[in-house]
Amino acid sequence: MSQVPKLTRARQLAGSVWPGRTVDGYSNLIVARLRRLAATQSTGMLPFAGHCEGGVFFQDGLVVYAESSRTPGRPAGGLAPLGLVPGGTADLPPGPFGKLADMLAAVEPTVDATVELLSSESRYAKFRQAGLPAVPGARPIPLETLLAEAARRRQVLRQLSVTLTADTIVVRDTRLAAPRIKVTAPQWALLSRIGSGATPRGLAMELGRGVFATTIETYRLLVLRLASVPGYDPPRGRGEHAAMSFTRALSEERGI
Amino acid sequence: MAYGFLFGVVTSLCQAEGVTVILPDAAELLAPVTGIDGFRLACLIDAATGMVVASIDDQENTVPRAAAGAADIVNVLALMNGGMATEETFEDVMVTFSDSFYLIRPLRRATEPQILLLLILDRLRTNLAMAHRSVRDFCASFAG
Numbered sequence: 001m002s003q004v005p006k007l008t009r010a011r012q013l014a015g016s017v018w019p020g021r022t023v024d025g026y027s028n029l030i031v032a033r034l035r036r037l038a039a040t041q042s043t044g045m046l047p048f049a050g051h052c053e054g055g056v057f058f059q060d061g062l063v064v065y066a067e068s069s070r071t072p073g074r075p076a077g078g079l080a081p082l083g084l085v086p087g088g089t090a091d092l093p094p095g096p097f098g099k100l101a102d103m104l105a106a107v108e109p110t111v112d113a114t115v116e117l118l119s120s121e122s123r124y125a126k127f128r129q130a131g132l133p134a135v136p137g138a139r140p141i142p143l144e145t146l147l148a149e150a151a152r153r154r155q156v157l158r159q160l161s162v163t164l165t166a167d168t169i170v171v172r173d174t175r176l177a178a179p180r181i182k183v184t185a186p187q188w189a190l191l192s193r194i195g196s197g198a199t200p201r202g203l204a205m206e207l208g209r210g211v212f213a214t215t216i217e218t219y220r221l222l223v224l225r226l227a228s229v230p231g232y233d234p235p236r237g238r239g240e241h242a243a244m245s246f247t248r249a250l251s252e253e254r255g256i
Numbered sequence: 257m258a259y260g261f262l263f264g265v266v267t268s269l270c271q272a273e274g275v276t277v278i279l280p281d282a283a284e285l286l287a288p289v290t291g292i293d294g295f296r297l298a299c300l301i302d303a304a305t306g307m308v309v310a311s312i313d314d315q316e317n318t319v320p321r322a323a324a325g326a327a328d329i330v331n332v333l334a335l336m337n338g339g340m341a342t343e344e345t346f347e348d349v350m351v352t353f354s355d356s357f358y359l360i361r362p363l364r365r366a367t368e369p370q371i372l373l374l375l376i377l378d379r380l381r382t383n384l385a386m387a388h389r390s391v392r393d394f395c396a397s398f399a400g
Contacts, residue, residue, distance in 0.1 A: 096285045096398050097363055100371065103279050104302065104309060111278065111307070145276045149307060152320075156306070180341035184334070186304070213304040220331075224338050244331070246306035246324035 038143040045130035052120035062140035068113035106137035112210040155249035166201040282310035294382030301372040326374040364399040
């Protein structure tokens with residue numbers, strides 16, 4: 001039983017057979033609008049409303065920031081929520097690693113929000129001149145790079161959707177399948193908050209981590225049988241869960 | 257002088273078409289590994305998302321696929337390590353192909369992989385032991 005909502009799934013299926021429509025047609029409209037803004041080297045914000053509110057900020061045709069009501073912004077508590085430094089450490093580690101981690105912390109919320117804006121049933125409004133938000137370390141990203149990364153992530157999420165989406169409720173599994181098991185710090189942070197029911201998106205918002213990364217980490221907990229999806233009965237003999245593969249996601253994205 | 261030369265190489269390689277990385281200006285951080293004998297490609301990958309963070313590459317369209325493969329390998333090893341509950345930490349992976357070596361190593365030694373370095377080397381021009389040592393030293397200096 002797929003974890004994708006019935007309405008979304010119906011639209012995906014119908015989109016492929018309606019004359020003049022393509023799968024995820026609405027997302028294509030958004031992409032076309034974004035491409036026009038990039039081509040005209042626009043500066044300002046494209047706001048989104050509806051199921052997922054937010055905006056994409058452009059400067060001279062490059063995306064400098066994106067935000068969404070369904071993803072967390074840049075973590076206020078420093079880099080610890082991203083798992084880049086030990087928990088409780090808000091300061092940057094010295095040297096190149098600190099520089100890189102800071103760059104990544106500034107970019108990840110933008111990518112995460114873009115994936116959400118392209119996936120949700122939102123609609124864009126009129127592009128407006130707007131001041132850029134005060135995001136420390138914000139870096140310009142070429143639109144095509146951002147779209148390529150968003151497409152890759154959507155393929156990974158599609159793989160997982162058989163078992164899990166960002167909005168699927170998972171529960172902690174108290175029946176350990178192995179006598180001992182080891183979890184990483186990010187996994188433990190999730191496990192300790194899942195309790196009797198939580199969604200990857202809820203956990204991401206609570207922890208200030210990316211929704212995409214949290215969904216993947218939650219999937220790993222399912223594979224380790226430390227968490228489960230209530231009511232999901234995995235097919236026997238073909239692996240417990242849909243296998244996640246970054247490599248396969250690239251092939252599927254390019255239709256190979 | 258040497259660093260300036262390396263930076264020039266980095267800049268020109270990053271301008272190659274078809275390379276889509278999220279932080280192209282972070283490629284300069286990889287300059288030291290371009291000096292390893294037999295160097296072909298280097299990139300940094302966010303293990304949590306599989307995203308290519310930075311890369312230096314002389315072959316079009318090689319980076320995304322190589323990075324995805326490296327992230328998958330580390331993902332599988334992390335799941336294996338979790339299931340076996342060893343008290344060990346993941347250090348690196350070395351893969352040998354007929355013409356090349358693949359080295360995958362987290363930038364920081366930690367309980368879980370975070371940002372990975374992937375290095376592809378020409379097997380005929382590389383001393384694997386020396387390259388491994390160079391990568392280890394690079395990661396140690398990178399972590400600060």
